[in-house]
Each structure stands twice: as C-alpha cells, then as structure tokens.
Amino acid sequence: MMFFDKTTFKNLVKFKNMAHTAIINLVGLSVISGILIYMGFKNYLLFHSAVEIFSSLIGFGILVIAINTYKNSKNNSFMILGIAYGFIGVLDIVHALAYKGMGVFNSSMPLVDIPTQLWISARYMESISILIACILLRKSNKILRPRAILGRYMVISVVLLLSIIRWRIFPQCLIEGAGLTSFKIASEYIISLILFFSIVFLFKAKNYLDLSVFTYMHLSLITTIISEIMFTLYNHPYGLFNMIGHIFKVLSFIFIYKSVIEIGLKNPYKLLFNQLKEASDDLERKSFELDNASRRLQIQNQQRKYMEQILISNEQCYDLLIDSSREAIFVHMGGKIIFANEGLTKIIGAVDLKDVIGRSVLDLIPKDLRNKINKIMEERYNGVKAKSCYETKLVHDTGNTIDVEADSTYFSYKGMPAILTVVRDITEKKEVEKLKVDFEESRKRLSETLEFNKLITEFFSNISHELKTPLNVILGAVQVLKLYSRDDMPMYDMHKKYLKIMKQNCYRLLRLVNNLIDMSKIDSGFFKLHLSNYNIVSIVEDITLSVADYVENRGVSLIFDTDVEEKMMACDPDKIERIMLNLLSNAIKFTNPGDEIIVNMMDKEDYILISVKDTGIGIPEDKLQTIFERFRQIDKTIKRNREGSGIGLSLVKSLIELHEGDIRINSKLGEGSEFIIELPVKALIDEDSKDSSIMYESKVERIDIEFSDIYA
Structure with missing residues (x-):
C-alpha cells in the first residue's frame, strides 16, 4: 500500500x-x-x-x-x-x-x-x-x-x-x-x-x-x-x-x-x-524573554519581602542580613568608604572587603558621572536633602559599567556627617525596559x-x-x-x-x-526642474485651450477665466503642462455629457492660484485624505469605469512641491470636485523674461499620451 x-x-x-x-x-x-x-x-x-x-x-x-x-x-x-x-x-x-x-x-x-x-x-x-x-x-x-x-x-x-x-x-x-x-x-x-x-x-x-x-x-x-x-x-x-x-x-x-x-x-x-x-x-521571542525577566524580578521581590519579615521578627538577624544581602550597603564620610558589606564587593568585582574600605566613592563612579554624584553627596553632607533615590552607574574592576539604583540617607556618626547608601543592581530591570521598547517597536x-x-x-x-x-x-x-x-x-x-x-x-x-x-x-532626487521666467497665465491658458476641442466633442463645456492677463514668474513650463493635463484628464474622466469644467486663475500678489473645477460625480469624503497618496484609487475594483494606475495625482503633488507650491481638493459626492493649486511668485534675477507663446508650445502627442486612458 x-x-x-x-x-x-x-x-x-x-x-x-x-x-x-x-x-x-x-x-x-x-x-x-x-x-x-x-x-x-x-x-x-x-x-x-x-x-x-x-x-x-x-x-x-x-x-x-x-x-x-x-x-x-x-x-x-x-x-x-x-x-x-x-x-x-x-x-x-x-x-x-x-x-x-x-x-x-x-x-x-x-x-x-x-x-x-x-x-x-x-x-x-x-x-x-x-x-x-x-x-x-x-x-x-x-x-x-x-x-x-x-x-x-x-x-x-x-x-x-x-x-x-x-x-x-x-x-x-x-x-x-x-x-x-x-x-x-x-x-x-x-x-x-x-x-x-x-x-x-x-x-x-x-x-x-x-x-x-x-x-x-x-x-x-x-x-x-x-x-x-x-x-x-x-x-x-x-x-x-x-x-x-x-x-x-x-x-x-x-x-x-x-x-x-x-x-x-x-x-x-x-x-x-x-x-x-x-x-x-521575533515578537514571540521577546515576549518570552520579557516573561522570564518578570518572573525573575517577582522571585527577587518575594525573597526580599521574606528577608524583611525575618528582620522585623528577629533583630538578632540584622548583622546576618547585612552580610548576606545581595544589595550593596556601605557608609562613607568625607567621600571615603568606612563600612561596606559583601554585596558591594560582588557588584564591583572586588576580591575582598579590604580592597573597598578606605576607597573614595568617586573611584567607583565613571568619570563622566563624577561631577553629578559629587554634587549629590555635598547636598547630603550639608543637610540640604536628608534622603534621595537616583540611578547611576558603577565601574566594575574589569572596566565595564553596571546600571544601579542608589538610596542615600544622611545620619550622624560619632558627631560627624555620614551617608548610608544602599545600591541595587538594576541591569535586569534595564534589560526588561529595553525588551519592552523592542517589543513595542517590533509590534x-x-x-x-x-x-x-x-x-x-x-x-x-x-x-x-x-x-x-x-x-x-x-x-x-x-x-x-x-x-x-x-x-x-x-x-x-x-x-x-x-x-x-x-x-x-x-x-x-x-x-x-x-x-x-x-x-x-x-x-x-534625480528629478530636476528647468526654471525660467514665463507668463504663467499664458501657459495655463494655452494648455487649457489646446484640449478644448477634445473636451467639447465629449459634450462637456470647458471655460477658462482669469483676473490677470500677465504674471511673470519662474516655472518649468513642461512640468506645468504635465500638471494641468493630468488634472484636466481627471476632470474629463469623472464628468458626463452636459457637465462643465472651469479653469480659473487669480493673482494673490505673493502667489498665483489655479483652480480646476468640474460638475462631475465628485469624490467620497473618506477618500479625500488619501487622494494624493501613491497607488491610491477611488475605485479599486478590476472592472472599474475609469482607467488609471493611482500614480497621476501623486506625481502632480510632487511636481507642485518641486515648485515650492501646494495643492488641495474640495469635493462633494454627486456635485463635483475642485483642485486648487498655489504657486509662489518668484522670478530669476539674472534671467530675462521669456514670451511663453514663443518659448513654449504644447505638443499634441503629449496630450494624446496624458489622455490615453480616456476612451471615447
């Protein structure tokens, strides 16, 4: 079988x-x-x-x-x-x-x-x-x-x-x-x-x-x-x-x-x-490590509470507690250590308590933190603050640094100001925090x-x-x-x-x-503009009128209006043509016979405003936020009524931003859409103004290419 x-x-x-x-x-x-x-x-x-x-x-x-x-x-x-x-x-x-x-x-x-x-x-x-x-x-x-x-x-x-x-x-x-x-x-x-x-x-x-x-x-x-x-x-x-x-x-x-x-x-x-x-x-692995670290901390807290209960019930265990504590406990006067337990030797890697007693506290601190710790110690000695808790680092005898948390308390020893400091190794705590950050980043x-x-x-x-x-x-x-x-x-x-x-x-x-x-x-970053001083009004008007026959053959009215006849500014006429043809082709796609397309220009002194408005089908409100994002489309179905790759409006926005301008949209479903372009009026100082009617001529083939996804 x-x-x-x-x-x-x-x-x-x-x-x-x-x-x-x-x-x-x-x-x-x-x-x-x-x-x-x-x-x-x-x-x-x-x-x-x-x-x-x-x-x-x-x-x-x-x-x-x-x-x-x-x-x-x-x-x-x-x-x-x-x-x-x-x-x-x-x-x-x-x-x-x-x-x-x-x-x-x-x-x-x-x-x-x-x-x-x-x-x-x-x-x-x-x-x-x-x-x-x-x-x-x-x-x-x-x-x-x-x-x-x-x-x-x-x-x-x-x-x-x-x-x-x-x-x-x-x-x-x-x-x-x-x-x-x-x-x-x-x-x-x-x-x-x-x-x-x-x-x-x-x-x-x-x-x-x-x-x-x-x-x-x-x-x-x-x-x-x-x-x-x-x-x-x-x-x-x-x-x-x-x-x-x-x-x-x-x-x-x-x-x-x-x-x-x-x-x-x-x-x-x-x-x-x-x-x-x-x-x-990776997320699962870090979650597992986080659980293990949390369990270790929980066990340590349980052991700590247990030792505290023993200390309360039996004062004779005090000395034993100090010696066996995993936390480093030491007393210093005038910046010199006069008492320490075995916990301090374990944290800093010292062989014997004799290597610790008499050392300066600042010797245990990395050089870049010594000024900060010295200021804290002076405040304790002078009685400015009786108690404080802070995080710092200690230097291990191998040269490595250890993350610690310190609790310092002022007290008088034989009539002299002294400080009792309890130091806890928080390396695992730091690792847990890092794991949490990594966990959030991974998520x-x-x-x-x-x-x-x-x-x-x-x-x-x-x-x-x-x-x-x-x-x-x-x-x-x-x-x-x-x-x-x-x-x-x-x-x-x-x-x-x-x-x-x-x-x-x-x-x-x-x-x-x-x-x-x-x-x-x-x-x-390889796309460059070729700027020269042109009459922007003439450029936009020529582009609009070049598609008038095409628009009117589809039963749609095309109107061009302006409140200024001439406005010289630095622009790239080829890119302006690309922008306008794309917006006009979009307007044609989403209009029906009997609708209107209105191109209007207004002079705002510091900037020129260009409006391309239609009375077509409009755009749903929830799509307006993503209309200029790359590869986004209003109709994503395979059997959509209008062709397009979702790149055109994103490219238009990029070309306008290269001119340091801005574009926005107003639209209501069933009533039409309006694209509003704002271009700053800037002129090239070292260049003479050019007659756009001579220097610039719209190409019929370029119109055919831009309107190629509109079927008659």
Missing part, C-alpha cells in the same frame, strides 16, 4: 494545475501561430511589423516590472534580464523600421543587410544576458544598482546602432542575391551554443527556483534555440523558415515575460509574508509591514491590470486586422480604426512607464 504525505499531495496538485494551464496555453499559442503564418503569406510586411512590435512591447513590459519590483524581490538575475530585454526591444523596433518597404531609412542604404545585422546584434545581447542571469541564480551576490546596469546596456546599444547604421563596420550578414553570409550562419550557431550553456546553468540552479519560474525559463531557452536554428536555414527574408523563426522568437519572449511575472509579482508576496513571519517570531514594525503589504498587494493587482489590458487590446486589434485582410474586404477604414486603438494603448503603456520613471527619479 502506498501512502502520500501532505507535501507530496500538494506537489501533485500543483503539477496537475500546471499541466492543465500548459495545455490551454499550448492550444492558444498554436492558434495564434497559425494565424500569424497565414498573415505572413498574405502580407509579410504587416506580419513582420506586428510580430516585432508585439515582442518589443513584451520586452518593455519585462523592463518595467523588473526595475519596479527589484526593491522587493532583490533578485539580481531577473533585474539584469529585465533591463536587457528592454534594450533588446529597442534594437528589435529599429530592426522592424529598417525593413525595405517601411520607408523609414534612406533607400540608398543596404536595406537587406541592415535589418539582419540589427537582428543578430539583438540576439547576441539576448543570449549573453540570459547566460549571465542563469550563472547568477546560484550565487549570493551583493545588491546591484539598477542605474549602473541600465547605463552599461545603454552604452552597448548605442555603440551597436552606430556601428551598423552610421559607421557601417559591423560584419555583413545578408547579401542580396547571394543569401546569408558565413558570419551570420556561424553567429546563429554560436548564439544557440550560448543558450545551451544557459540551460546547463539553469538546471544547476533548479533547487533555487520555483517550479513555474524554472519551467517558463526552460521553455523560453528551448524556443529561442529553435528560432535561431530557423534563421540559419532561410535564403530569403520573406521565406517560411524566417516566419517560423519570428513566431518562435515571440513565444520565447512570452515565456520569459511569464517567468519575470512569477518572480517579480508573486514571489515578493512570499518575501513579504516571510518578513511578517520573522517579525512575528509597530509588524503593523507597518501589514499595511505596506496591503498597499503593495493593491498596487501589484492594479499594475498587472494596467499592463495586461493594453497588451490584450493591441493583440485583439492585430487579430481583427487579420480577419479583414482578405482581398474582398475594405481595408483602409478597418486599418485606420484598429491602428488608432493600438496607438492609444501604446500611449497608455508609455504614460504608465513615464509616470513610474518620474516617480523613481523624484524619490531618488
């Missing part, structure tokens, strides 16, 4: 779930591959552009996830992999644009060889990066700096592009009419060999990886090798082997994207839960970690939605274009419609990436 433990059962269930998911993915990928091959035979240029753009978007998504989850995952391998795939995506985009028929590059250039050279350089970068990532999986490396890795990849990419397009020193890969060069064929085999070694290192690190991460990386390496082999077999860029190679390349990108999703968005949860477990264990950290975990969970859920939705829309658009690619169907209107959808969702991804990058720059 065979028995299974719980762990074995869980692994079997997990394997079964993975197998079921793999079958579904395999069927889906097979269907998509068949559609792409059919598209390639009908219109190869469309097929090639769609494949390269899609794989590049995946590469950019890997870059965004790897960079923004590195603080939580602390995984150097996947950070390097994410940055590499971002720049590989750049090379692949240029590769697609360089194809003959795209019309981007000069027709006099060798448009057969350049795309192939760009392709092989991107594959070298991909294979070497994967090998480095697989080698680092088993090693316990120090934390790498993403900016340093990002800089290195940027330099390598720029050098490759210049050597291929500008300098023309990169080896030839494809000669028109003759086919692939020996360098190209040899390179594909070298790249496949590098990927094979990557598989070897991946298997060596198998125990360090989650099963799903290992599986996706393994599949990505296998599909990449198949892709490289396909590209050694074709003689013409529009051939079948070329198309199959491109499809396997897309599959490899999808698998590596899945592995980064696993390590970047799921494993940080495990990391956070481990931190919670460690904090809980506070645990509470903060739970709150941070909740916030991160909401962010990961939201960012996954924000990345997945545009990619799904773009893929759907590509599939619809394929359905309408038959000769008997009208193409122009359909292409125009779905290319617009694809462009809008690319803008959404670009807006999300820009916001994440800018927030990272602001957090790290």
Whole structure:
C-alpha cells in the first residue's frame, strides 16, 4: 500500500494545475501561430511589423516590472534580464523600421543587410544576458544598482546602432542575391551554443527556483534555440523558415515575460509574508524573554519581602542580613568608604572587603558621572536633602559599567556627617525596559509591514491590470486586422480604426512607464526642474485651450477665466503642462455629457492660484485624505469605469512641491470636485523674461499620451 504525505499531495496538485494551464496555453499559442503564418503569406510586411512590435512591447513590459519590483524581490538575475530585454526591444523596433518597404531609412542604404545585422546584434545581447542571469541564480551576490546596469546596456546599444547604421563596420550578414553570409550562419550557431550553456546553468540552479519560474525559463531557452536554428536555414527574408523563426522568437519572449511575472509579482508576496513571519517570531521571542525577566524580578521581590519579615521578627538577624544581602550597603564620610558589606564587593568585582574600605566613592563612579554624584553627596553632607533615590552607574574592576539604583540617607556618626547608601543592581530591570521598547517597536514594525503589504498587494493587482489590458487590446486589434485582410474586404477604414486603438494603448503603456520613471527619479532626487521666467497665465491658458476641442466633442463645456492677463514668474513650463493635463484628464474622466469644467486663475500678489473645477460625480469624503497618496484609487475594483494606475495625482503633488507650491481638493459626492493649486511668485534675477507663446508650445502627442486612458 502506498501512502502520500501532505507535501507530496500538494506537489501533485500543483503539477496537475500546471499541466492543465500548459495545455490551454499550448492550444492558444498554436492558434495564434497559425494565424500569424497565414498573415505572413498574405502580407509579410504587416506580419513582420506586428510580430516585432508585439515582442518589443513584451520586452518593455519585462523592463518595467523588473526595475519596479527589484526593491522587493532583490533578485539580481531577473533585474539584469529585465533591463536587457528592454534594450533588446529597442534594437528589435529599429530592426522592424529598417525593413525595405517601411520607408523609414534612406533607400540608398543596404536595406537587406541592415535589418539582419540589427537582428543578430539583438540576439547576441539576448543570449549573453540570459547566460549571465542563469550563472547568477546560484550565487549570493551583493545588491546591484539598477542605474549602473541600465547605463552599461545603454552604452552597448548605442555603440551597436552606430556601428551598423552610421559607421557601417559591423560584419555583413545578408547579401542580396547571394543569401546569408558565413558570419551570420556561424553567429546563429554560436548564439544557440550560448543558450545551451544557459540551460546547463539553469538546471544547476533548479533547487533555487520555483517550479513555474524554472519551467517558463526552460521553455523560453528551448524556443529561442529553435528560432535561431530557423534563421540559419532561410535564403530569403520573406521565406517560411524566417516566419517560423519570428513566431518562435515571440513565444520565447512570452515565456520569459511569464517567468519575470512569477518572480517579480508573486514571489515578493512570499518575501513579504516571510518578513511578517520573522517579525512575528521575533515578537514571540521577546515576549518570552520579557516573561522570564518578570518572573525573575517577582522571585527577587518575594525573597526580599521574606528577608524583611525575618528582620522585623528577629533583630538578632540584622548583622546576618547585612552580610548576606545581595544589595550593596556601605557608609562613607568625607567621600571615603568606612563600612561596606559583601554585596558591594560582588557588584564591583572586588576580591575582598579590604580592597573597598578606605576607597573614595568617586573611584567607583565613571568619570563622566563624577561631577553629578559629587554634587549629590555635598547636598547630603550639608543637610540640604536628608534622603534621595537616583540611578547611576558603577565601574566594575574589569572596566565595564553596571546600571544601579542608589538610596542615600544622611545620619550622624560619632558627631560627624555620614551617608548610608544602599545600591541595587538594576541591569535586569534595564534589560526588561529595553525588551519592552523592542517589543513595542517590533509590534509597530509588524503593523507597518501589514499595511505596506496591503498597499503593495493593491498596487501589484492594479499594475498587472494596467499592463495586461493594453497588451490584450493591441493583440485583439492585430487579430481583427487579420480577419479583414482578405482581398474582398475594405481595408483602409478597418486599418485606420484598429491602428488608432493600438496607438492609444501604446500611449497608455508609455504614460504608465513615464509616470513610474518620474516617480523613481523624484524619490531618488534625480528629478530636476528647468526654471525660467514665463507668463504663467499664458501657459495655463494655452494648455487649457489646446484640449478644448477634445473636451467639447465629449459634450462637456470647458471655460477658462482669469483676473490677470500677465504674471511673470519662474516655472518649468513642461512640468506645468504635465500638471494641468493630468488634472484636466481627471476632470474629463469623472464628468458626463452636459457637465462643465472651469479653469480659473487669480493673482494673490505673493502667489498665483489655479483652480480646476468640474460638475462631475465628485469624490467620497473618506477618500479625500488619501487622494494624493501613491497607488491610491477611488475605485479599486478590476472592472472599474475609469482607467488609471493611482500614480497621476501623486506625481502632480510632487511636481507642485518641486515648485515650492501646494495643492488641495474640495469635493462633494454627486456635485463635483475642485483642485486648487498655489504657486509662489518668484522670478530669476539674472534671467530675462521669456514670451511663453514663443518659448513654449504644447505638443499634441503629449496630450494624446496624458489622455490615453480616456476612451471615447
């Protein structure tokens, strides 16, 4: 009879779930591959552009996830992999644009060889990066700096592009009419060999990886090798082997994207839960130590009370009590010890009472506390205070210091002023107090970690939605274009419609990436303003009027009003545009046809006030306190009516604060919202004022990017 433990059962269930998911993915990928091959035979240029753009978007998504989850995952391998795939995506985009028929590059250039050279350089970068990532999986490396890795990849990419397009020193890969060069064929085999070694290192690190991460990386390496082999077999860029190679390349990108999703968005949860477990264990350990210390103190108090009862009942025990007391008891006159018990020798580590009698009291005190203790002793001797209790330190004969509590009482001995001092070792008491402080700090950290975990969970859920939705829309658009690619169907209107959808969702991804990058720059102190003296009224008016047609097409009225025609001040017009477009896009999102958006400017002498008010749906009162916090959203459900990542208003607040300004909100549910900006009026002394109408011009594309998450 065979028995299974719980762990074995869980692994079997997990394997079964993975197998079921793999079958579904395999069927889906097979269907998509068949559609792409059919598209390639009908219109190869469309097929090639769609494949390269899609794989590049995946590469950019890997870059965004790897960079923004590195603080939580602390995984150097996947950070390097994410940055590499971002720049590989750049090379692949240029590769697609360089194809003959795209019309981007000069027709006099060798448009057969350049795309192939760009392709092989991107594959070298991909294979070497994967090998480095697989080698680092088993090693316990120090934390790498993403900016340093990002800089290195940027330099390598720029050098490759210049050597291929500008300098023309990169080896030839494809000669028109003759086919692939020996360098190209040899390179594909070298790249496949590098990927094979990557598989070897991946298997060596198998125990360090989650099963799903290992599986996706393994599949990505296998599909990449198949892709490289396909590209050694074709003689013409529009051939079948070329198309199959491109499809396997897309599959490899999808698998590596899945592995980064696993390590970047799921494993940080495990990391956070481990931190919670460690904090809980630390809290439990300190609680146990606190209980033990409390029990020891309770036992000591019980013993002390017992000895006091003996002293009261039998005065003959007095001398014995003094000698056996754990507390140090001594008498001093004129600062010299004239009597002491064995307790004092134990506390300071003296061998015999002879080493104590006759010593100065100040010899037992650390040098930095002697002035304080000497002042206390003088007050006792002079009768200013008859009795006092205080905490201090004694010096042990080893040189260490001991925390003690002292009770001093004045009395007359043989007609001379003397002081009786009882000293208690309070080291354990101090430890208990420290444990209490540590206990409270641990409890506070645990509470903060739970709150941070909740916030991160909401962010990961939201960012996954924000990345997945545009990619799904773009893929759907590509599939619809394929359905309408038959000769008997009208193409122009359909292409125009779905290319617009694809462009809008690319803008959404670009807006999300820009916001994440800018927030990272602001957090790290690298985000700088470019201040000059401008007419702020003209800037805000131009921005507002530039979106008037867009707003009015949605049935919403846009009104701009000002009580001042000119106000020169130092500002960064690009950042002011970013602020205003974000607030206007928010107003549009939460208004309905027939509503109004009012932009008003008022001159308050020392500062300029800008108001963006709408008559839309408003914001609940309990959300107003968190509206400017990062990753916070009014509607956190997946099926929300308005898109957004929860970064925009936080970025707006940061940009306004960089201008030394402030922003606040007034809103009532069902009546609308008003964002009020206050910017201090300051001018650069050494710079002439600039005409904003000449120096500054709103960009249409920037408006499209900021309004990309608003659907018509």
